Amino acid sequence: LQEYGLVSYHSLNLLKTQALALGLPPADLRSIKARYSFAWNDQGIKYLGITLPGKFEDIVSTNHKKVFAETKSLLLRWRLVRLSWLGRAAAVKMTILPKLLYVFRMLPVPVPKPLLNVVHRDISSYIWNGKRPRIPFKVLSAPLEDEGLKFPQILAYHKAAAIASLSESLLIHQPLWTYIQSIALPGHSFPGLLFTPSKSRPPLPTALQITRWSQNVMTNTYSPGPMPHNTVGGS
Structure with a gap:
């Protein structure tokens, strides 16, 4: 890291450099920790809004579930704003979808389908203001040339x-x-x-x-x- 700092002209603060040990034997880990004064975090490290946990099975609970909960909370607050259903659909496409796509692309891991279905229902409930949908989702998500609105399908975006x-x-x-x-x-x-x-x-x-x-x-x-x-x- 010191050599990299000299070449790149970036001053690196080793005390603020985070490190996450994965799969290292205890003896090797103790030796590395003694040599490098990093900010060692066994629970996980954060980078660009993404949490990298110490265990692979914790990725969804520490990232996707958090984003899904924030999405639900945001949609509930938005219900206080008077918009047409087209306006609410546009708000979801411009604000909610980029947040979901970011975590999907940064962490392309399997997410339980029931969790994705909950997000889909939350979005649908917001668009129709908690009432029964007046237009089938199949029509909403159809391409524009097929007289649809090209509304995003959460399951399809996750696969993509x-x-x-x-x-x-x-x-x-x-x-x-x-x-x-x-x-x-x-x-x-x-x-x-x-x-x-x-x-x-x-x-x-x-x-x-x-x-x-x-x-x-x-x-x-x-x-x-x-x-x-x-x-x-x-x-």
């Missing part, structure tokens, strides 16, 4: 976030995290696995459980294209 993370492995200049996947899959090309029938794919290691989930979402969402022998999403 998972698939979007996989698409980054197809870029010419791939993010660094894609190389970690390649190391965990010796003898295989991860981009190639995306185009391999699900029955022929080698099982992904436990360390790539998020990638495995995203891959399953992609397989269950897309059907093979019209090109001969195209197996994208096929089984």
Whole structure:
């Protein structure tokens, strides 16, 4: 970090540098803590509004549930503002949706469907002011060219976030995290696995459980294209 500071001309405060130990043996962890005076936090660290907990199974409870609760509270306050149902729908698209998309994209992890359904019901209740919907959601979410309003589908956006993370492995200049996947899959090309029938794919290691989930979402969402022998999403 000191060398990085000299090269980048950024002054780094080591006492404010947070560190989260994952999977380190106790002896190694004690040795590292003795050498580096970081702000060690075993419960988790926060970065750009996202909490990275010490346990993978706590990701949804510390991030998604928090955002969902804030969404519900915000919608309840908005009910005091007099708007048409179109105005309320526009408010959701411009304010609520970006908040949800941010946590979906930053943390492409499986979220229980009942939780997503609760968010959907909260949004629908706000749009129709707690009354029975006058227009079916299928019509609201239809494309504009089909006389719909292109209203966002929470479940679909959650799936899209998972698939979007996989698409980054197809870029010419791939993010660094894609190389970690390649190391965990010796003898295989991860981009190639995306185009391999699900029955022929080698099982992904436990360390790539998020990638495995995203891959399953992609397989269950897309059907093979019209090109001969195209197996994208096929089984």
